[in-house]
Amino acid sequence: MSILQIHEVTKVYEGKVTNRALNQLSFEVEKGEFVAIMGPSGSGKTTLMNVVSMIDVPTSGEVVFDGMKPQKFTSEELAYFRRRQLGFVFQEFNLLPTLTVEENIILPLTLDEQPIKVMEERLAFLSDKLDLTQILHKRPNEISGGQAQRTAIARALIHDPMLVLADEPTGNLDSNASREVLELLVKMNKENKTTILMVTHDPIAASYCDRVIFIKDGEFFNEIYKDDRRQTFFQRILNVLSLLGGHVGDFSSIRLP
Ligand SMILES: Nc1ncnc2c1ncn2[C@@H]1O[C@H](COP(=O)(O)OP(=O)(O)OP(=O)(O)O)[C@@H](O)[C@H]1O
Secondary structure, eight states: OEEEEEEEEEEEEOSSSOEEEEEEEEEEEETTOEEEEEOOTTSSHHHHHHHHTTSSOOSEEEEEETTBOGGGSOHHHHHHHHHHHEEEEETTOOOOTTSOHHHHHHHHHHHTTOOHHHHHHHHHHHHHHTTOGGGTTSOGGGSOHHHHHHHHHHHHHTTOOSEEEEESTTTTSOHHHHHHHHHHHHHHHHHHOOOEEEEOSOHHHHTTSSEEEEEETTEEEEEEEOOSOHHHHHHHHHHHHHHHOOOTTTTTTOOOO
8 A cells, every 4th residue: 555656746946947856756655665765966855855745845746645635735734744644854863952852752742732641652662662761861962873863763753653754864873873773764664664765875774775766857767676685785776876877976975784
Protein backbone atom coordinates (compact mmCIF):
# COMPACT_ATOMS: atom_id res chain seq x y z
CA MET A 1 0.00 0.00 0.00
CA SER A 2 1.48 3.36 -0.89
CA ILE A 3 1.60 5.99 1.82
CA LEU A 4 2.92 8.72 -0.48
CA GLN A 5 2.24 9.30 -4.14
CA ILE A 6 4.09 11.98 -6.07
CA HIS A 7 2.11 12.27 -9.25
CA GLU A 8 3.59 14.24 -12.17
CA VAL A 9 4.74 17.03 -9.87
CA THR A 10 6.15 20.13 -11.52
CA LYS A 11 7.46 23.12 -9.59
CA VAL A 12 8.35 26.25 -11.50
CA TYR A 13 9.90 29.24 -9.75
CA GLU A 14 9.05 32.38 -11.66
CA GLY A 15 11.50 35.26 -11.60
CA LYS A 16 13.88 37.04 -13.94
CA VAL A 17 14.78 33.55 -15.08
CA THR A 18 12.10 30.87 -14.92
CA ASN A 19 13.40 27.87 -13.01
CA ARG A 20 11.80 24.46 -13.43
CA ALA A 21 12.99 22.82 -10.20
CA LEU A 22 10.78 19.72 -10.59
CA ASN A 23 9.51 18.45 -13.90
CA GLN A 24 6.72 15.85 -14.12
CA LEU A 25 8.24 13.88 -11.25
CA SER A 26 6.37 10.74 -10.23
CA PHE A 27 7.10 8.01 -7.69
CA GLU A 28 5.43 6.25 -4.77
CA VAL A 29 6.59 5.29 -1.30
CA GLU A 30 5.12 2.16 0.25
CA LYS A 31 4.06 1.95 3.88
CA GLY A 32 7.06 0.77 5.93
CA GLU A 33 9.65 1.63 3.27
CA PHE A 34 12.93 3.46 3.92
CA VAL A 35 13.68 5.41 0.75
CA ALA A 36 16.62 7.69 -0.09
CA ILE A 37 16.52 10.51 -2.62
CA MET A 38 19.83 11.36 -4.28
CA GLY A 39 20.77 13.79 -7.02
CA PRO A 40 23.41 16.39 -7.87
CA SER A 41 23.29 19.88 -6.43
CA GLY A 42 20.36 21.80 -7.93
CA SER A 43 18.53 18.64 -9.01
CA GLY A 44 15.44 19.54 -6.95
CA LYS A 45 15.83 17.53 -3.73
CA THR A 46 15.05 20.41 -1.37
CA THR A 47 12.17 21.52 -3.57
CA LEU A 48 10.82 17.97 -3.46
CA MET A 49 11.05 17.87 0.35
CA ASN A 50 9.34 21.27 0.55
CA VAL A 51 6.53 20.06 -1.69
CA VAL A 52 6.10 16.81 0.27
CA SER A 53 6.12 18.67 3.60
CA MET A 54 3.68 21.17 2.09
CA ILE A 55 5.87 24.19 2.75
CA ASP A 56 5.63 24.72 -0.99
CA VAL A 57 2.75 24.09 -3.41
CA PRO A 58 3.45 22.32 -6.72
CA THR A 59 2.81 24.30 -9.88
CA SER A 60 1.06 21.22 -11.25
CA GLY A 61 0.64 17.60 -10.28
CA GLU A 62 -0.42 16.07 -6.99
CA VAL A 63 0.98 14.85 -3.68
CA VAL A 64 -1.28 12.21 -2.11
CA PHE A 65 -0.85 10.86 1.44
CA ASP A 66 -2.61 7.58 2.10
CA GLY A 67 -5.40 8.63 -0.24
CA MET A 68 -5.60 12.19 1.17
CA LYS A 69 -4.91 15.28 -0.90
CA PRO A 70 -3.57 18.04 1.38
CA GLN A 71 -3.81 20.56 -1.48
CA LYS A 72 -7.55 20.51 -0.81
CA PHE A 73 -7.17 21.16 2.96
CA THR A 74 -7.94 24.44 4.70
CA SER A 75 -4.90 26.07 6.34
CA GLU A 76 -6.02 24.76 9.78
CA GLU A 77 -6.44 21.22 8.44
CA LEU A 78 -3.05 21.48 6.77
CA ALA A 79 -1.33 22.63 9.98
CA TYR A 80 -2.99 19.80 11.91
CA PHE A 81 -2.06 17.24 9.26
CA ARG A 82 1.60 18.31 9.25
CA ARG A 83 1.75 18.22 13.04
CA ARG A 84 0.07 14.83 13.42
CA GLN A 85 1.14 12.90 10.34
CA LEU A 86 4.64 14.10 9.50
CA GLY A 87 7.90 13.89 11.45
CA PHE A 88 10.96 15.95 10.54
CA VAL A 89 14.66 15.28 11.05
CA PHE A 90 17.10 17.97 9.88
CA GLN A 91 20.84 18.18 9.35
CA GLU A 92 21.14 20.82 12.10
CA PHE A 93 19.06 18.86 14.68
CA ASN A 94 16.95 21.99 15.44
CA LEU A 95 16.59 21.27 19.16
CA LEU A 96 15.42 24.06 21.45
CA PRO A 97 18.50 25.00 23.53
CA THR A 98 16.62 26.01 26.70
CA LEU A 99 14.70 22.73 26.95
CA THR A 100 16.06 19.42 28.22
CA VAL A 101 16.32 16.38 25.96
CA GLU A 102 13.09 15.04 27.47
CA GLU A 103 11.24 18.33 26.96
CA ASN A 104 12.48 18.55 23.37
CA ILE A 105 11.23 15.03 22.64
CA ILE A 106 7.75 15.50 24.06
CA LEU A 107 7.30 18.98 22.61
CA PRO A 108 5.03 17.84 19.74
CA LEU A 109 2.76 16.05 22.23
CA THR A 110 2.75 19.05 24.58
CA LEU A 111 1.66 21.28 21.69
CA ASP A 112 -1.12 18.80 20.99
CA GLU A 113 -2.20 18.74 24.66
CA GLN A 114 -1.88 14.96 24.89
CA PRO A 115 -2.55 13.31 28.30
CA ILE A 116 0.56 12.95 30.48
CA LYS A 117 0.23 9.15 30.55
CA VAL A 118 0.44 8.98 26.74
CA MET A 119 3.52 11.24 26.80
CA GLU A 120 5.25 9.17 29.47
CA GLU A 121 4.63 5.90 27.65
CA ARG A 122 5.86 7.17 24.29
CA LEU A 123 8.86 8.86 25.91
CA ALA A 124 9.86 5.68 27.78
CA PHE A 125 9.44 3.57 24.64
CA LEU A 126 11.53 5.84 22.40
CA SER A 127 14.24 6.68 24.96
CA ASP A 128 14.78 2.98 25.38
CA LYS A 129 14.87 2.25 21.62
CA LEU A 130 17.13 5.22 20.87
CA ASP A 131 19.32 4.81 23.95
CA LEU A 132 18.50 8.22 25.42
CA THR A 133 17.39 7.24 28.93
CA GLN A 134 20.66 8.37 30.55
CA ILE A 135 20.63 11.86 29.02
CA LEU A 136 16.95 12.87 29.29
CA HIS A 137 17.74 15.59 31.87
CA LYS A 138 20.56 17.16 29.83
CA ARG A 139 20.33 20.22 27.59
CA PRO A 140 21.37 20.21 23.91
CA ASN A 141 24.72 21.96 24.64
CA GLU A 142 25.66 19.14 27.03
CA ILE A 143 25.28 16.27 24.55
CA SER A 144 27.18 15.03 21.48
CA GLY A 145 26.05 15.49 17.85
CA GLY A 146 24.99 11.85 17.64
CA GLN A 147 22.97 12.14 20.86
CA ALA A 148 21.41 15.38 19.55
CA GLN A 149 20.35 13.67 16.34
CA ARG A 150 18.96 10.69 18.26
CA THR A 151 16.97 13.18 20.36
CA ALA A 152 15.70 14.82 17.16
CA ILE A 153 14.69 11.39 15.81
CA ALA A 154 12.78 10.65 19.04
CA ARG A 155 11.01 14.02 18.69
CA ALA A 156 10.15 13.21 15.06
CA LEU A 157 8.67 9.84 16.10
CA ILE A 158 6.95 10.75 19.38
CA HIS A 159 3.53 11.23 17.75
CA ASP A 160 3.92 8.11 15.59
CA PRO A 161 3.70 9.97 12.26
CA MET A 162 2.61 8.46 8.97
CA LEU A 163 5.83 9.59 7.29
CA VAL A 164 9.23 10.80 8.53
CA LEU A 165 11.08 13.28 6.30
CA ALA A 166 14.81 13.34 6.94
CA ASP A 167 16.95 15.98 5.25
CA GLU A 168 20.67 15.03 5.34
CA PRO A 169 20.29 13.63 8.88
CA THR A 170 23.96 12.62 9.03
CA GLY A 171 25.32 15.77 7.36
CA ASN A 172 26.72 17.16 10.63
CA LEU A 173 27.96 13.92 12.12
CA ASP A 174 31.26 12.08 12.07
CA SER A 175 31.34 8.58 10.58
CA ASN A 176 30.75 6.73 13.87
CA ALA A 177 27.81 8.90 14.90
CA SER A 178 26.44 8.68 11.34
CA ARG A 179 26.52 4.90 11.43
CA GLU A 180 24.81 4.86 14.82
CA VAL A 181 22.04 7.20 13.64
CA LEU A 182 21.52 5.24 10.41
CA GLU A 183 21.37 1.93 12.26
CA LEU A 184 18.75 3.42 14.58
CA LEU A 185 16.71 4.71 11.65
CA VAL A 186 16.83 1.20 10.16
CA LYS A 187 15.80 -0.27 13.51
CA MET A 188 12.83 2.10 13.82
CA ASN A 189 11.92 1.33 10.22
CA LYS A 190 12.11 -2.44 10.60
CA GLU A 191 10.74 -2.86 14.13
CA ASN A 192 8.06 -0.17 14.11
CA LYS A 193 7.32 0.01 10.38
CA THR A 194 8.17 3.73 10.37
CA THR A 195 8.10 5.00 6.77
CA ILE A 196 11.10 7.24 6.05
CA LEU A 197 11.96 9.45 3.09
CA MET A 198 15.53 10.70 3.38
CA VAL A 199 17.48 13.14 1.21
CA THR A 200 21.20 12.49 1.27
CA HIS A 201 24.40 13.25 -0.63
CA ASP A 202 26.10 10.38 1.10
CA PRO A 203 26.07 6.99 -0.71
CA ILE A 204 26.89 5.23 2.56
CA ALA A 205 23.80 6.72 4.20
CA ALA A 206 21.74 5.78 1.15
CA SER A 207 23.01 2.19 1.33
CA TYR A 208 21.09 1.72 4.61
CA CYS A 209 17.80 2.26 2.76
CA ASP A 210 15.56 -0.24 0.96
CA ARG A 211 15.54 1.81 -2.23
CA VAL A 212 17.32 4.82 -3.69
CA ILE A 213 15.56 7.16 -6.12
CA PHE A 214 17.88 9.32 -8.21
CA ILE A 215 16.70 12.60 -9.64
CA LYS A 216 18.38 14.84 -12.17
CA ASP A 217 17.25 18.29 -13.36
CA GLY A 218 14.03 17.81 -11.42
CA GLU A 219 13.18 14.58 -13.23
CA PHE A 220 13.17 10.93 -12.23
CA PHE A 221 16.50 9.43 -13.38
CA ASN A 222 16.64 5.92 -11.94
CA GLU A 223 15.86 3.83 -8.87
CA ILE A 224 17.53 0.79 -7.37
CA TYR A 225 16.45 -1.61 -4.65
CA LYS A 226 18.69 -3.14 -2.02
CA ASP A 227 19.51 -6.81 -2.36
CA ASP A 228 20.70 -8.63 0.72
CA ARG A 229 24.13 -7.04 1.13
CA ARG A 230 24.72 -3.39 1.98
CA GLN A 231 28.22 -3.47 0.45
CA THR A 232 26.95 -4.48 -2.98
CA PHE A 233 24.08 -1.97 -2.73
CA PHE A 234 26.66 0.73 -1.95
CA GLN A 235 28.63 -0.27 -5.06
CA ARG A 236 25.49 -0.14 -7.20
CA ILE A 237 24.65 3.31 -5.78
CA LEU A 238 28.14 4.52 -6.79
CA ASN A 239 27.60 3.12 -10.28
CA VAL A 240 24.37 5.08 -10.74
CA LEU A 241 25.99 8.22 -9.29
CA SER A 242 28.76 7.97 -11.86
CA LEU A 243 26.13 7.85 -14.63
CA LEU A 244 24.22 10.71 -13.01
CA GLY A 245 27.11 13.16 -13.28
CA GLY A 246 27.02 16.46 -11.42
CA HIS A 247 29.74 18.72 -10.11
CA VAL A 248 32.80 17.61 -8.19
CA GLY A 249 31.91 17.98 -4.53
CA ASP A 250 28.22 17.10 -4.90
CA PHE A 251 28.93 13.71 -3.43
CA SER A 252 32.03 14.78 -1.55
CA SER A 253 31.33 12.64 1.46
CA ILE A 254 32.01 9.43 -0.44
CA ARG A 255 34.14 7.16 1.74
CA LEU A 256 34.29 3.45 2.19
CA PRO A 257 31.47 2.00 4.28
N1 LIG B 1 12.95 29.85 -4.12
C1 LIG B 1 13.52 29.63 -5.31
N2 LIG B 1 13.41 30.54 -6.30
C2 LIG B 1 13.97 30.31 -7.51
N3 LIG B 1 14.65 29.19 -7.84
C3 LIG B 1 14.79 28.25 -6.89
C4 LIG B 1 14.25 28.42 -5.58
N4 LIG B 1 14.55 27.31 -4.86
C5 LIG B 1 15.26 26.50 -5.67
N5 LIG B 1 15.40 27.06 -6.88
C6 LIG B 1 16.08 26.46 -8.05
O1 LIG B 1 15.48 25.20 -8.29
C7 LIG B 1 16.49 24.23 -8.62
C8 LIG B 1 16.44 23.08 -7.63
O2 LIG B 1 16.89 23.56 -6.37
P1 LIG B 1 16.92 22.65 -5.05
O3 LIG B 1 17.38 23.54 -3.93
O4 LIG B 1 15.62 21.97 -4.91
O5 LIG B 1 18.06 21.59 -5.42
P2 LIG B 1 18.85 20.57 -4.48
O6 LIG B 1 18.90 19.31 -5.23
O7 LIG B 1 18.22 20.55 -3.13
O8 LIG B 1 20.29 21.21 -4.37
P3 LIG B 1 21.40 21.08 -3.20
O9 LIG B 1 21.84 19.64 -3.19
O10 LIG B 1 22.50 22.00 -3.67
O11 LIG B 1 20.75 21.53 -1.92
C9 LIG B 1 17.82 24.96 -8.65
O12 LIG B 1 18.09 25.33 -9.97
C10 LIG B 1 17.56 26.17 -7.78
O13 LIG B 1 18.38 27.24 -8.17
